[in-house]
Amino acid sequence: MIGEPILEVEGLDVVIPLLAGTLRPVRDLAFAVARGETFCIVGESGCGKSLTALALMNLLPRRARRSARRLRFAGTDLARLDERRMADLRGDRIAMIFQEPMTALNPAYTIGNQLEEAMLRHRRVSRAEARDRAIFLLEKVGITAASSRLRQYPHQLSGGLRQRVMIAMALMCGPELIIADEPTTALDVTIQAQILHLLAALQREFRMAVILITHDLGIVARVADRVAVMYAGQIVETGAVADIFARPMHPYTQGLLRCIPVPGRTRRGAHLGSIPGLVPSLMGELAGCGFRNRCVYASPPCAAGGIGLVPLSPQRAYRCLLPPRECAANAAAAAAP
Amino acid sequence: MTPPLLEMRDVTRSFEVSAGLLRRRRTLRAVNGVSLRLEKGEVLGLVGESGCGKSTIAKMLLGLLPPQSGAILLEGRSLAALDRKAVARRIQPVFQDPYSSLNPRKTVGAIIALPLRVHGIGDRRERRARVFAMMDRVGLAPRLHASFPSQLSGGQRQRVAIARALITAPEILICDEPTSALDVSVQSQILNLLQDLRRELGLTYLLISHNLAVVEHMATRVAVMYLGRIVEEAASETLFGRPRHPYTEALLASVLTPEPGLGLPDTGLGAAFPNPLEPPSGCAFHPRCPKAMPLCRGTPPPARSKDGARVECHLCAAAVP
Numbered sequence: 304m305i306g307e308p309i310l311e312v313e314g315l316d317v318v319i320p321l322l323a324g325t326l327r328p329v330r331d332l333a334f335a336v337a338r339g340e341t342f343c344i345v346g347e348s349g350c351g352k353s354l355t356a357l358a359l360m361n362l363l364p365r366r367a368r369r370s371a372r373r374l375r376f377a378g379t380d381l382a383r384l385d386e387r388r389m390a391d392l393r394g395d396r397i398a399m400i401f402q403e404p405m406t407a408l409n410p411a412y413t414i415g416n417q418l419e420e421a422m423l424r425h426r427r428v429s430r431a432e433a434r435d436r437a438i439f440l441l442e443k444v445g446i447t448a449a450s451s452r453l454r455q456y457p458h459q460l461s462g463g464l465r466q467r468v469m470i471a472m473a474l475m476c477g478p479e480l481i482i483a484d485e486p487t488t489a490l491d492v493t494i495q496a497q498i499l500h501l502l503a504a505l506q507r508e509f510r511m512a513v514i515l516i517t518h519d520l521g522i523v524a525r526v527a528d529r530v531a532v533m534y535a536g537q538i539v540e541t542g543a544v545a546d547i548f549a550r551p552m553h554p555y556t557q558g559l560l561r562c563i564p565v566p567g568r569t570r571r572g573a574h575l576g577s578i579p580g581l582v583p584s585l586m587g588e589l590a591g592c593g594f595r596n597r598c599v600y601a602s603p604p605c606a607a608g609g610i611g612l613v614p615l616s617p618q619r620a621y622r623c624l625l626p627p628r629e630c631a632a633n634a635a636a637a638a639a640p
Numbered sequence: 641m642t643p644p645l646l647e648m649r650d651v652t653r654s655f656e657v658s659a660g661l662l663r664r665r666r667t668l669r670a671v672n673g674v675s676l677r678l679e680k681g682e683v684l685g686l687v688g689e690s691g692c693g694k695s696t697i698a699k700m701l702l703g704l705l706p707p708q709s710g711a712i713l714l715e716g717r718s719l720a721a722l723d724r725k726a727v728a729r730r731i732q733p734v735f736q737d738p739y740s741s742l743n744p745r746k747t748v749g750a751i752i753a754l755p756l757r758v759h760g761i762g763d764r765r766e767r768r769a770r771v772f773a774m775m776d777r778v779g780l781a782p783r784l785h786a787s788f789p790s791q792l793s794g795g796q797r798q799r800v801a802i803a804r805a806l807i808t809a810p811e812i813l814i815c816d817e818p819t820s821a822l823d824v825s826v827q828s829q830i831l832n833l834l835q836d837l838r839r840e841l842g843l844t845y846l847l848i849s850h851n852l853a854v855v856e857h858m859a860t861r862v863a864v865m866y867l868g869r870i871v872e873e874a875a876s877e878t879l880f881g882r883p884r885h886p887y888t889e890a891l892l893a894s895v896l897t898p899e900p901g902l903g904l905p906d907t908g909l910g911a912a913f914p915n916p917l918e919p920p921s922g923c924a925f926h927p928r929c930p931k932a933m934p935l936c937r938g939t940p941p942p943a944r945s946k947d948g949a950r951v952e953c954h955l956c957a958a959a960v961p
Contacts, residue, residue: 347823348794462690491689492850493909496894500904518823521853521896525904544900562828564857565897566880571857572835575828581793 308335309480309512310359314372317351317358324586328354330536333612338479341506341513343523343544346533347559349582352516355533356484359514360399361389377479395425398473402485404465408457414468415453421475433475440471444501463494470502477509484516499526520563524548529618532556535583535593538612542619552621552630554598557637576637592623600625600633643716645844646678646701646731646812651710653696657917666917670696672868673710678812683838683845685859685876687852687891691916692865694848698816701846703727729759732805736817738797742789748775749785752803759808770807777840778803778833795826802833806841816848831858852895856880864888867916867924874949884951886929923954931955 317329329351336342344352358369361381374382376397381389393399401407409417418437422428428436434453441449444467457465466486473481483502487495503526506513517523523530527544532553540553551557561576569575580597583589592598595605604624612620615627623630653671670693678684686694699705700712703719712719719727732755735741742751749771756767772782778799789797798818805813815834819827831854837843849855855862856876863873864887872885883889890907908930914920920927926936933954941954 347825492852492894492896493689493890493907496896496905496907497909499896500906503904519896520824520898524898524900525896525902527900548898548900559824560898562824563898564831564853565899566853566856566895569857571876574832574835575857577829577832578825579829 306337306339309338309377310336310514311373311375312359312371313374314370315355315358315374316370317354317363317367318370319364319367321586326585327587327589328536328585329358330589332538334531334538334541336480336512336514338512339506339510340528341503341515341526343527343530344514344516344533345518345520345523345530347518347582349585350533351536351585352533353484356399356482356514356516359482360393360397361386362393362399391425394421394473394478395476396478397480397482398476398478400466400469400473400481400483400486402488404462404469404489405457407469408465410457412456413453414455414457414460418453418468418472418475421472425476436475437471440474441468443474443505444468444471445497446471462490463498466490466494466498467501470498470505474505474509478511480512480514481506482514482516485518486515487522488517488519495522502526520559532559535589536585537589537593537622539594539623540621541612542615546619550631551634552615552627553594553623554600554625554630554633555594556621557634558597561637600629643713644677645680645715646846647713647716648674648676648697648701648707649711649713650675651697651700651707651712653700653705653707668916669868669919670916671700671707674865674868674870675710676863676870676873678844678846680811680844681838681842682860683847683858685855685862686846686848686865687850687855687862688865690850693868694865695816697865698733698814698846698848701812701814702731702733725759728755728810729808730810731812731814732808732810734798734801734805734813734815734818736820738794738801738821739789741801742797744789747786747788748780748792748800751789751800752807755804755808761808771803774803774807777837778806779829793826794822795829798822798826798830799833802830802837806837809841811842812844812846814846814848817850818847819854820849820851827854834858852892853897864891867914867919869924869952870950871925871953872949872951874951878949884949884956885925885953886931886955887925890928890930923952 313333315329315332319326332355344355346352357363363369371382415437419430419433422433422436437453438449441452446452446467487498515526530544530547531538532540534555540556551560558576558578564575578597583593591606592610595601610622610624612622614620651671651674654667654669656665657668658665688694700707703724706720752771752774753767756762780799819830822830838845847855847858859876861875862879863870866887872888883892890909893905893907909928914927922938923936923941926932935954941952943950943952944956
């Protein structure tokens with residue numbers, strides 16, 4: 304991370320009390336995001352990445368509870384903020400882009416109404432000023448005939464256009480941080496490339512920090528500055544994007560990278576790598592490493608106690624008992640044909 | 641010359657859609673003059689953006705939707721003339737969503753055995769033995785025989801769907817986005833399984849996917865669809881190595897391979913996929929095409945075929961005399 308952090312997270316936990324016990328989908332998360340940076344959280348379904356986003360925004364489902372040792376946004380302690388003051392921040396200085404624009408937009412209101420509302424809620428502006436800002440931003444996100452679009456309803460737009468509207472809405476108040484949860488998963492590859500391109504350009508122009516949550520390693524490789532890999536509610540590896548892809552340390556990261564066919568590198572029709580087994584239950588405490596029942600390198604010590612993050616440099620760490628040299632050797636052995 | 645295993649000849653299918661309350665119903669041409677051949681043992685990849693007609697083709701090849709014009713031939717015999725059950729024994733689907741394609745109230749064993757019962761194959765004991773053999777083949781533990789779909793993971797459910805498709809020993813699988821709902825670590829397992837089964841059982845696949853990396857990995861031949869037409873078709877190496885249609889080029893350029901440092905591609909495609917109710921004149925791709933010429937606006941491009949590759953583009957027509 305280069306520069307002043309805009310968001311600092313330490314010891315973030317999410318617990319959901321259920322009849323059968325306590326579900327702990329996010330466990331002791333720590334990361335920081337700098338101004339203007341793109342930080343990717345990557346992981347498979349159920350790893351806790353989306354709940355992490357909701358926890359930061361204080362938008363968790365009612366039963367879920369959040370706790371953190373440190374949750375600072377631009378000098379403000381989010382953990383101590385009451386809901387009213389959090390609501391002042393949300394949509395103003397921190398904005399969120401959701402995966403499915405069809406469900407995130409209100410079908411009963413026009414695009415214009417929803418765009419203007421974001422600004423009227425937070426700023427002392429007239430409806431006309433909010434409308435001008437909405438038109439300006441719709442044009443910015445590549446929507447033609449913006450003023451006539453304001454009168455349209457979400458169902459009248461295609462998926463790609465709806466996602467552009469979502470981005471414009473997130474930008475209405477000029478946020479310093481955008482949290483985007485799988486923003487292009489529902490879109491075609493051609494539109495996905497365009498939307499990510501657009502997001503990156505706007506991010507540079509307005510110097511926003513972006514936390515991008517995705518399961519797609521292709522997206523991570525192309526947009527991230529830094530990456531955190533999540534598994535079973537924990538960050539298992541973190542570092543600069545080039546480092547994660549060139550020298551993955553954690554057996555899970557190594558396994559994930561072997562699962563995806565890479566054009567030109569993977570032989571056509573050859574067997575892809577796979578990670579057998581299932582994600583562990585997230586009920587209660589995890590004894591030992593959460594990945595050990597799927598890990599080819601697991602040994603008896605992996606089952607005991609908590610496994611801490613091993614720092615390699617201020618920006619690079621992984622959560623495994625194997626020493627760094629062995630992890631690097633495993634990665635190299637796996638990369639060899 | 642033996643006819644191809646499965647063939648579409650100039651097939652058209654449109655739907656009447658309502659454009660809104662009290663408005664005239666309009667015609668949507670989902671598939672507009674498509675010819676495709678599926679040769680025994682190959683994996684034909686079918687790619688294109690949502691709404692281009694991929695799934696309509698899948699439904700027609702399964703015999704679930706009759707074409708309005710043109711013909712679908714199974715080893716040279718019209719699908720329409722064949723008995724539905726006979727078609728189902730030879731062509732089976734694997735769908736995208738293993739959550740909605742399995743009956744939640746039936747056990748895994750009953751789900752996999754159902755096609756055998758429908759076709760009246762074997763007695764109870766024999767069916768049971770075949771189900772266990774098939775479960776073993778697709779990597780499902782025998783103890784899951786009495787489980788319900790809700791007790792299985794996404795990958796296990798997709799294995800059940802594949803087992804059900806293969807239990808009557810069909811020759812062709814129509815796989816419509818078979819791994820799109822799965823995590824990458826599970827996706828690779830299902831792709832490996834499909835490859836193994838194809839080799840062991842001599843199967844032929846039509847693989848519909850929006851994931852071009854998956855298609856490039858699996859397919860031997862690829863057809864690219866745009867607004868109801870196949871705009872380019874070629875062997876996998878040719879199509880991915882030297883795409884000729886500007887749409888194929890743009891599609892390939894949009895793929896985000898996991899290679900840091902390459903940044904984001906700028907495809908040069910205009911914003912929106914056109915409204916299929918009002919397809920553009922001439923070449924349907926011309927409004928988004930970075931290389932469009934005046935000719936493209938008025939005249940639909942002719943198809944050019946060479947060495948088993950086929951492309952519909954005015955530019956390519958000029959290049960290949």
